[in-house]
Amino acid sequence: MGRTLDELQADYDKLQARVALLKRSERRAVRKSRQEAELKPFQVELLKLQKHLEERDERMIVLFEGRDAAGKGGTIRRVTRYMNEKHYRVVALGKPTEEQRTQWYFQRYVGQFPTGGEIVLFDRSWYNRAMVEPVFGFCTPEEHKNFLRGVVGFEKDLVRQGTVLVKLYFSVTKEEQKRRFDRRRDDPLRQWKLSEIDMQAQEHWDDFTDRKYQMLKRTSTTDAPWTIIRSENKHLARLNAMRVILNAVPYEGRASGVDFVPDPKIVFSGGEEVSLMEAQRIRSGRFTY
Secondary structure, three states: OOOOHHHHHHHHHHHHHHHHHHHHHHHHHHHHHHHHHHHHHHHHHHHHHHHHHHHHOOEEEEEEEEOOOOOHHHHHHHHHOOOOHHHEEEEOOOOOOHHHHOOOOOHHHHOOOOOOOOEEEEEOOHHHHOOHHHHHOOOOHHHHHHHHHHHHHHHHHHHHOOEEEEEEEEEOOHHHHHHHHHHHHHOOOOHHHOOHHHHHHOOOHHHHHHHHHHHHHHHOOOOOOEEEEEOOOHHHHHHHHHHHHHHOOOOOOOOOOOOOOOOOOOEEEHHHHHHHHHHHHHHHOOOOO
């Protein structure tokens, strides 16, 4: 017995849906390939920067800070993709041990600092005490206050003694953060990224914003300024973060065809971000990012 028209229509609709899905997958693959190609010239320059540090026995630290799901980890992976593994480290410290809790706060971070010719990239850093810890009650108000009072001098000494320090803050909107959390929750390959702290990040959005403002206002200095990276678009955030890192070191042999100028719609100084936040508060009565 032949198939009915409705059955044939249903099969046709399924086939059309499959074709549409394949086309979307192809477009995503093409877009990703194009984006990765756009990063390649900057990744070549990062190798030159790394060689410069090795030859001169210089040290470099890059801090990657920002809210959960702001794009820090993905940027670190692109920055280090082609680097010489012998001369860089990515540091992502977990909760301090009981012994570490009795130490000088900066001690466990100092133990991870670079030697000559090395770059260390901190996936979250000592600035946990400026945002995450006070928001979730992992430190006392006195410990938080002492941190803000002491970190400026700590970083000034670090820079004065020859370490190149780059402080990047990845800024994402509440709506985009939620979208990324939802994707992590629904994708079995990404669920490992979703922590208990992540689940509470949306609820504590305003608390984090207040701490962000306080941190930028108190700790973005001439010696160790913050650079804000708008990370709604992950690819542009990664590309511009590379530009900021490259511009922090006057290495030789820069390619003339590479655009090293950060996009002013993506990259802001810490001072600019503070001014934008203050204007926002005047207009709406509160900070909104």
